[in-house]
Amino acid sequence: MRILYLGDIVGEKTIEVLKQNLDSIKREYKINMVFANAENASQGKGLTEKHYKELKALGISGISMGNHTFSKSEIKNYINDATIVRPANLNTEYGKEILYVKYNDKTIALVNLLGRVYTYTPLDCPFKTMDRLLNEIKADYIFVDFHGDATSEKKAFFYDFSGKVDAILGTHTHTQTADEQIYNNTMFISDMGMCGAYDSILGDDKEMVIKRFRTGVFEPLKCSNTNEYIISGVILDFGVKREITRFMKKYTL
Numbered sequence: 001m002r003i004l005y006l007g008d009i010v011g012e013k014t015i016e017v018l019k020q021n022l023d024s025i026k027r028e029y030k031i032n033m034v035f036a037n038a039e040n041a042s043q044g045k046g047l048t049e050k051h052y053k054e055l056k057a058l059g060i061s062g063i064s065m066g067n068h069t070f071s072k073s074e075i076k077n078y079i080n081d082a083t084i085v086r087p088a089n090l091n092t093e094y095g096k097e098i099l100y101v102k103y104n105d106k107t108i109a110l111v112n113l114l115g116r117v118y119t120y121t122p123l124d125c126p127f128k129t130m131d132r133l134l135n136e137i138k139a140d141y142i143f144v145d146f147h148g149d150a151t152s153e154k155k156a157f158f159y160d161f162s163g164k165v166d167a168i169l170g171t172h173t174h175t176q177t178a179d180e181q182i183y184n185n186t187m188f189i190s191d192m193g194m195c196g197a198y199d200s201i202l203g204d205d206k207e208m209v210i211k212r213f214r215t216g217v218f219e220p221l222k223c224s225n226t227n228e229y230i231i232s233g234v235i236l237d238f239g240v241k242r243e244i245t246r247f248m249k250k251y252t253l
Ligand SMILES: [Fe+2]
Pocket: 008, 039, 040, 066, 172, 173, 174
């Protein structure tokens, strides 16, 4: 089993890039299944039903989210029936804490957690939440998208849950790290990076972000409107030997 897990998809133009290239990526890298973080797919914040359906049509089997899960409030209307997992340490009745996805006769459980370092939302402890979920999950494989800012928190989570889950994959910083490793059979990377505009600041228009920092005035941002995009993520191999490989490629729209 070989899985491609894509980091945060930022903006609808990136969905177009995926429409043009995901099939050939799957063929070239012999990918059996694709998962993705899509918390930024709709105008950089949240996921509309239209864009959710477009990602599904691309063959993305499971979608994890992050701090922008509910940034488009229409998600409340469809998330319960969608192949989306929302952060389990948010306290809401909307959405699933565990998403089960089938691959042949195997079951993969997908979990999404928010880190608490440098985040401002009141959140349950991600470590204790994972303890609780491990008592519930019945699956052959468990993948965790740990959505947070701090590499220290992600790495602590990795060592704490190594041997108990199969992959712990970081998202949220939109910047791919070079610290992939396997310990106790658990695959790890602090951050898978983003799928978004190359000439940008984390996917957003760079002039608008610079203005924010120069003025301290938080006006809404727009996704960068350029033609060069990077698609980032990791490839997880569950062969005789487990392997985690960074993936990052540039595409022109
Ligand atoms: Fe993000």
